[in-house]
Amino acid sequence: MAYVAVRGGQEAIEASLSLLAWERVKSGACVEIKDIADTFPDLIDQVMGESSLYAPELAALALKQAQGSCEEAVFLLRAFRSTLERPYISRAVEADAMQCARRISAAFKDIPGGQILGATRDYSHRLIDFNLRRETSETVRELRKEMKHIWKEEWEEAGLGKEDDKQAMGKNTLEISESDDAEADAETEPLFSGERLGRLPKVADYLRSQGLLAQYDSDDTTPSDATMEPLVFPTPRSMRLQILARGMTQGVIALGYAGIRGFGLGHPTVAELRYGNIEIAIDHPLGAHENSAEKDSYQADKGSAYYVGAIPVTEVEGVFEIEVEKADGGKEFTFDLGYGMVMGHGETKAIAMSVLDFCLRSEDKRFPTQDEEFVLYHVDGIEATGFISHLKLPHYVTFQSKLSSVRKAKDLANEDKSHAREGEQDDKTV
Amino acid sequence: MQRYERCRILVEGDSSLAQEIAAEIEKEHRVEIIDEPHEELVMIKVRESVRNSLFYLGEALMCSCRVKLGDTIGHGMVIGTKRNLAYNLALIDAAFSSGIAAKKEADWEARIREEARKLARREAREATLIDKTRVDFSTMKVEV
Numbered sequence: 053m054a055y056v057a058v059r060g061g062q063e064a065i066e067a068s069l070s071l072l073a074w075e076r077v078k079s080g081a082c083v084e085i086k087d088i089a090d091t092f093p094d095l096i097d098q099v100m101g102e103s104s105l106y107a108p109e110l111a112a113l114a115l116k117q118a119q120g121s122c123e124e125a126v127f128l129l130r131a132f133r134s135t136l137e138r139p140y141i142s143r144a145v146e147a148d149a150m151q152c153a154r155r156i157s158a159a160f161k162d163i164p165g166g167q168i169l170g171a172t173r174d175y176s177h178r179l180i181d182f183n184l185r186r187e188t189s190e191t192v193r194e195l196r197k198e199m200k201h202i203w204k205e206e207w208e209e210a211g212l213g214k215e216d217d218k219q220a221m222g223k224n225t226l227e228i229s230e231s232d233d234a235e236a237d238a239e240t241e242p243l244f245s246g247e248r249l250g251r252l253p254k255v256a257d258y259l260r261s262q263g264l265l266a267q268y269d270s271d272d273t274t275p276s277d278a279t280m281e282p283l284v285f286p287t288p289r290s291m292r293l294q295i296l297a298r299g300m301t302q303g304v305i306a307l308g309y310a311g312i313r314g315f316g317l318g319h320p321t322v323a324e325l326r327y328g329n330i331e332i333a334i335d336h337p338l339g340a341h342e343n344s345a346e347k348d349s350y351q352a353d354k355g356s357a358y359y360v361g362a363i364p365v366t367e368v369e370g371v372f373e374i375e376v377e378k379a380d381g382g383k384e385f386t387f388d389l390g391y392g393m394v395m396g397h398g399e400t401k402a403i404a405m406s407v408l409d410f411c412l413r414s415e416d417k418r419f420p421t422q423d424e425e426f427v428l429y430h431v432d433g434i435e436a437t438g439f440i441s442h443l444k445l446p447h448y449v450t451f452q453s454k455l456s457s458v459r460k461a462k463d464l465a466n467e468d469k470s471h472a473r474e475g476e477q478d479d480k481t482v
Numbered sequence: 483m484q485r486y487e488r489c490r491i492l493v494e495g496d497s498s499l500a501q502e503i504a505a506e507i508e509k510e511h512r513v514e515i516i517d518e519p520h521e522e523l524v525m526i527k528v529r530e531s532v533r534n535s536l537f538y539l540g541e542a543l544m545c546s547c548r549v550k551l552g553d554t555i556g557h558g559m560v561i562g563t564k565r566n567l568a569y570n571l572a573l574i575d576a577a578f579s580s581g582i583a584a585k586k587e588a589d590w591e592a593r594i595r596e597e598a599r600k601l602a603r604r605e606a607r608e609a610t611l612i613d614k615t616r617v618d619f620s621t622m623k624v625e626v
Contacts, residue, residue: 100540103540104541105523105540105541105542105543106541106542106543107542107543109563133523133541133543136521136522136523136543138522138523138524138525138541139522140524140525141524141538142525142526144527144528144536145526145528147529147530152612153612154615161619162619166616166617167616167617167619168612168613168615168617169615169616170615171615203607203610203611206610207607207610210610212603212607212610254531268532269534270529271533271534271536274536275538277525278538279525289535290536290538291537293537294538294540297537297540330526330528332524332542332561333486334524336557354486355486355487356484356486357485357486358489358557358575359486359490359493360489360493360524360542360560360561361542361544361561362494362561363542363561365539367531369531369532389531389532391530393528393530393539395539395540409532
């Protein structure tokens with residue numbers, strides 16, 4: 053059947069867009085981009101993660117334009133990124149170089165470096181705080197000031213106070229002022245950037261030292277890139293990790309949950325979950341390090357690279373019990389890991405990603421979570437929402453075809469019934 | 483001071499320092515802008531820790547600039563849309579790479595180190611807040 057071009061509806065579409073613009077402004081309220089970025093950091097992280105683009109200010113702008121629709125904001129950001137050139141690929145970030153602001157293990161109580169809860173809702177009561185109804189910018193500033201006053205005393209005790217600053221540098225960058233607005237503005241640096249707390253050893257290294265996890269040499273194979281290459285099965289693991297990292301948060305979580313619940317390979321234990329900043333470095337654009345054998349190593353010749361900034365990420369290593377075949381043909385139990393890393397603070401998604409990474413490495417395809425086509429094609433937000441949304445667009449010709457088929461089938465069925473009835477009548481008459 | 487650490491302090495520290503140093507370079511030397519500050523992308527490559535292989539986590543919006551100081555090209559690159567900072571970084575990179583301002587380098591490095599101390603102080607303060615959330619299991623008692 054040929055497609056038939058149809059014209060019309062131009063005025064209605066224009067009126068619809070005007071109405072959409074009206075919906076955005078009709079309350080008369082306006083929220084600043086900075087306010088969105090500052091007050092909804094988790095939402096910003098979700099949009100950036102699914103867009104696969106770290107750009108907090110643009111994510112906030114996209115959310116404002118999209119009137120809070122996460123899927124629309126992701127669409128806008130993905131579309132925007134396609135307009136920009138990408139001349140650089142960063143030096144490989146070593147996962148253990150993260151400056152942790154949070155780091156926990158569900159596998160071991162005592163871990164080198166300790167369990168660091170950081171800022172978490174894990175132990176909070178999930179009750180609506182009705183006091184927030186009365187919150188104003190003024191009360192927020194007051195609360196902030198109170199908290200910093202308490203910390204100020206602790207910093208002074210630790211030799212990080214005002215006098216220490218004056219001695220050391222002549223100026224206190226975080227000095228708390230009761231009245232000076234300019235100084236208050238200067239204090240707007242994030243307190244929880246999580247930088248430079250120090251490297252912490254990996255929990256999985258303990259399992260490796262015990263011979264319970266396999267050791268792997270560095271594999272410097274150039275990764276596949278989902279933004280440049282079509283999805284072809286079987287996919288390399290690098291492609292799978294990239295697609296899962298930029299997958300729809302709830303989509304990845306749903307499939308990860310299914311993998312644990314019985315539609316996958318098993319129940320992991322979170323060996324380690326980390327949240328913090330990773331530093332991004334770019335080699336000299338003229339390729340001064342092309343001949344370096346270790347050019348992909350974060351540390352190798354790092355000093356001459358360009359530091360361009362740090363971004364927050366969540367990383368998870370989930371440990372699974374597996375059965376492997378020994379050299380003598382017998383079987384034994386050991387462990388393997390699943391890996392998850394997402395932009396920003398996305399702990400549930402990172403855990404689910406580690407489950408799916410493990411499931412997708414399996415050669416056993418009994419469950420859908422082990423089928424890479426099933427998982428990878430369906431977790432991408434743009435693919436999924438784009439395809440589902442297209443169902444709203446005119447399908448007049450194709451539906452006419454379906455209508456005609458159903459009518460024809462019904463007519464045939466009715467004819468058969470009437471023939472059958474006529475046959476019955478004839479039988480009775482006889 | 484190596485380029486990486488210099489860039490880190492200028493990017494993460496008070497941006498007025500880069501502005502001040504760049505202004506001093508502009509005052510003394512003729513600067514040719516090869517690429518005006520503009521937005522582009524960097525793909526973030528990560529080594530995952532399960533198989534030690536590489537994958538792309540995603541991209542970051544960044545701002546870059548290229549300038550020429552004498553015969554030396556300087557690059558300025560920073561995540562975000564800070565065009566002015568990208569320009570200042572490019573100028574400083576060119577100055578340090580060319581050695582054109584050798585007499586001033588010691589003074590600039592001293593100011594960058596001072597900024598590094600402020601940055602370290604800020605980071606140490608943040609670290610104390612995070613460190614307070616470290617779980618002390620030794621306080622738990624075993625019930626008999």
